[in-house]
Amino acid sequence: MITFESLDLFPPLKRALKDQDYQRPTPIQAKTIPPAIVGQDVLGCAQTGTGKTAAYALPILDYLGKEKPRSKAKRPVTLVMAPTRELAIQISESFRRYGKHMRIRQALVYGGVAQKDQVRTLSRGVDVLIATPGRLLDLINQRHIDLGRIDIFVLDEADRMLDMGFMPDLEKIISMLPEERQSLFFSATLPSKIRQLAAKLLFNPVSIDVTPKTSISVKGIEQTVKIVERSDKLASLQEILFSGTVDRAIVFTRTKHGANGLTKKLDRIGVPATAIHGNKTQNARQKALDLFRRKRVSVLVATDVAARGIDIAGVTHVINYDMPVDPESYVHRIGRTGRAGEKGTAVSFCTTEERGELRAIEKLIGQKIPVENPEADPSFDRETRSPKKSRHSNRAKQSFQERRAKRQRKSKKASRRKATVG
Numbered sequence: 001m002i003t004f005e006s007l008d009l010f011p012p013l014k015r016a017l018k019d020q021d022y023q024r025p026t027p028i029q030a031k032t033i034p035p036a037i038v039g040q041d042v043l044g045c046a047q048t049g050t051g052k053t054a055a056y057a058l059p060i061l062d063y064l065g066k067e068k069p070r071s072k073a074k075r076p077v078t079l080v081m082a083p084t085r086e087l088a089i090q091i092s093e094s095f096r097r098y099g100k101h102m103r104i105r106q107a108l109v110y111g112g113v114a115q116k117d118q119v120r121t122l123s124r125g126v127d128v129l130i131a132t133p134g135r136l137l138d139l140i141n142q143r144h145i146d147l148g149r150i151d152i153f154v155l156d157e158a159d160r161m162l163d164m165g166f167m168p169d170l171e172k173i174i175s176m177l178p179e180e181r182q183s184l185f186f187s188a189t190l191p192s193k194i195r196q197l198a199a200k201l202l203f204n205p206v207s208i209d210v211t212p213k214t215s216i217s218v219k220g221i222e223q224t225v226k227i228v229e230r231s232d233k234l235a236s237l238q239e240i241l242f243s244g245t246v247d248r249a250i251v252f253t254r255t256k257h258g259a260n261g262l263t264k265k266l267d268r269i270g271v272p273a274t275a276i277h278g279n280k281t282q283n284a285r286q287k288a289l290d291l292f293r294r295k296r297v298s299v300l301v302a303t304d305v306a307a308r309g310i311d312i313a314g315v316t317h318v319i320n321y322d323m324p325v326d327p328e329s330y331v332h333r334i335g336r337t338g339r340a341g342e343k344g345t346a347v348s349f350c351t352t353e354e355r356g357e358l359r360a361i362e363k364l365i366g367q368k369i370p371v372e373n374p375e376a377d378p379s380f381d382r383e384t385r386s387p388k389k390s391r392h393s394n395r396a397k398q399s400f401q402e403r404r405a406k407r408q409r410k411s412k413k414a415s416r417r418k419a420t421v422g
Contacts, residue, residue, distance in 0.1 A: 002030045008037060009058060010065030012101035017058075020097065026051035027210040029058070032184075037062050039182050041205040043198050047188045048157075048311070049335055050210060053094045056080070056154045056184045061099045063152060064127050071105065074122055075149035076129035081173070083160040085110040085132060085285065090311055091156070092130050104128060109145075111135040112281050119144045133161065133169040140176065147176045155201065158187040158194050163326070167193065174201060189328060221318075221338040221346050223369045225358060227376040228349045233321055234265055236349060240319060241271055241299065245345075247316040248292065250300045252333050254322035259301045262321060266299060273299040276310075304329045310336050320348035323357040327364040352377070 003024055004017045025033065028046045036042055036059035046052045060078050063069075069077050082088040092108045107121040109131035115138070122129075122144055129145070139145045153174075155161075161170060174197075185198050185205070198205070228236050240246065253259045256277040266273040274288040274297045292300040293312050302310065304324060315337045324330050330348075337344030348369070350358050362368055 007033055009033075010062045010102070013058060013061050013065060013098060015101050016098050019100075022054075025054075028052045028208065029055045031208045031210060032056065033058055035206040036182075036184060041182060041202040042184045043202055043205040043207045044184070044186045045188070045190055045207075045209040046186060047335065048332065049339055052156070052186050053091055054098065056156075056186070057091070057094050057098055059184075060128065060152055060154070061095070061102060061104065064099075064104060065102055069127075069151060071125040071127050072149065073125050074144060075146045076107070076122075076126045077149060078128050078152040078154070079147065079150050079177075080128065080130045080154040080156065081136070081161075081170075082130065082132060082156050083164055083166065085112060086289070086310065087157065088130050088132055089286075095128055095130070106130065109135050109139060111138075112285075113283065115139065115144075133166045133173065137169050137173060140173070147173070148178055150177050150181055152182045152184070153177055153201075154184045154186070156186050158185060158197065159189045159191065162191070162193055167197070170197070188332070220342070221334055221344045223334065223346045223348075224372045225348045225350050225369045226372045227374070228351060230351050230353075233349050234262075237266075237319060237321060238269060238271070240317070240347060241266075245316070246298070248295065248298055248300075248312075248314055249317040249319055250302055250310065250315055250333075250336050251319045251321050252302055252304065252324070254303070254325070256303055258322065259303055263301045266301070271299055272297040273301055275301040277303040304333070311339070312336070313339065313342075315339070316345060318344065318346045320346070323348060323350055323354040323361075325357060327357070327360040330361045331365065347372075 001024065004014060004022050007025070009017075024030075028044060028050045029052075032042055032044055032052070032055035036056065042056075044052060044055065046055075060080075064077065071077050080091055082091055088108060088110050092106060095104065095106055105124070105126045106128040107118060107126040107130070109118050109122075109129065111132060111134050115135070118135075119139070122139070136145065140147065155170070158170075161167065183201050183203075183205075185202055187194050187198075190198075226236055237251065241249065251262065251273075253262055256279050259275040259277050263273045263275040274291050276285050276288045280288070288300065289310070289312070291297045300310070301321075304326070318334045318337045320330070320333060324333060334344070334346035337346060348358070358369070
C-alpha cells in the first residue's frame with residue numbers, strides 16, 4: 001500500500017502533508033504522482049472530489065523545491081489552467097496549504113475583478129500561475145505575461161472548458177508554450193475533441209483512468225425523482241426545505257435568470273438564500289460562497305457553470321429544481337453532497353417535458369432513480385420512464401384516417417358535380 005511517506009517527495013512537502021494528517025494517497029494521486037515527479041506527461045481521467053488537485057500540485061511543488069528554478073518578472077515557471085474562478089481559487093488554496101513550509105510565490109489570475117493587483121504580483125515574478133483562460137489571454141495580449149519560461153503546464157477540467165466555449169482561447173495559449181515542458185492533462189470525460197487536444201498537448205503520456213463507473217461515483221448519495229408540474233416546483237421545494245432534514249442545500253436551476261428569480265422567491269417565504277452564477281461579479285460570487293460556507297444562508301441557488309467549483313463540506317441536500325440538459329452535469333451537481341465519505345441526498349424535480357433528460361441521466365449512471373411519487377402521474381411508467389401509450393391510440397388514429405378519407409371522397413364528389421353543372 002502506497003503512503004505519502006513512501007513517495008519521493010520534497011521533505012517540507014511531506015511535513016505539510018503530515019500536518020494535515022494525509023497518510024494514503026487517493027487512486028488518482030497514487031497513479032499520477034510517481035510518473036509526474038520524474039517528469040512524464042500525464043493524461044488523467046478523473047472527476048472532481050477524487051483528489052486530483054493534489055495529484056498535480058504535489059509534483060509541481062516537489063519540482064520547485066528540489067530544482068529551485070528562478071522565476072523572472074512576467075515569466076512564471078508553472079501554469080495551471082482552470083475553467084472557473086471558483087476552481088482557480090480552490091486550487092490556489094491547495095497550493096498554499098501544501099506549500100506552507102516552502103517559499104513559493106504564486107499568482108491567481110481570473111476575470112471579473114480589476115487586473116491591477118494581478119499585474120503587480122506578476123511583475124515580481126511567480127513560481128506558480130493559476131489562471132482562467134479569458135483573463136490569462138487578456139494579460140498575455142497586454143504583454144503582462146510571457147509563457148516562454150513554463151516548465152510544467154496543467155490543464156484541469158478540460159471537458160468543462162470545452163463546454164464553456166474556451167477551446168479557441170486554449171489553443172492560442174497552448175501555441176505559446178515552449179515545446180520542452182511537462183504537461184499534465186485532466187478531464188472528467190474524454191470526448192473526441194478533448195482527445196484531439198490531448199494528442200497535440202502531450203508527449204508519450206502515462207494514461208490514468210480512475211473515473212469510477214458513474215453508478216459508483218454517486219455511491220452514498222440517496223437519489224430520488226419527484227414528478228411535478230412546473231407551477232408546483234416552488235411548493236415542492238418549500239416542502240423539502242421545511243422538512244427539518246435540511247442543514248445546507250444547493251438548488252440547481254437551468255438559467256441565471258431562473259437562479260435570481262428563485263432566490264427572491266425563497267427570501268419572500270422566509271428561506272435565507274443566495275445565488276451564484278456566471279453573471280455575478282467575482283466579489284459577489286465569493287461573498288455568496290462565504291455566506292453559505294459560514295451558514296449565514298442555508299440555501300445556495302446555482303447554475304451548472306458553478307457546479308464543479310463548489311467544494312463545501314456539510315451540504316446535506318442537492319435539489320435539481322430544473323433537470324440538467326447535459327446528463328453528465330447531473331453527476332457533477334449531486335457530487336456537491338456526500339463528499340469525503342459523508343451521506344447526502346439528491347432530489348430531482350421532473351416535469352413531463354423533462355422526461356427525456358431523466359432517461360439520459362439514468363442511461364449514463366446505469367441505474368433507475370427511484371420515483372418518490374409515481375401516483376402523481378399514472379402515465380409515468382417506472383420501467384420505461386416514458387408516458388404509457390393509450391390503449392385507444394390505434395383506434396383513435398384509425399378513426400381519424402377514416403374521417404379524412406370520407407372528407408376526401410365528399411370533396412371529389414363535389415368537384416365532379418360542379419364539373420357536370422358547368
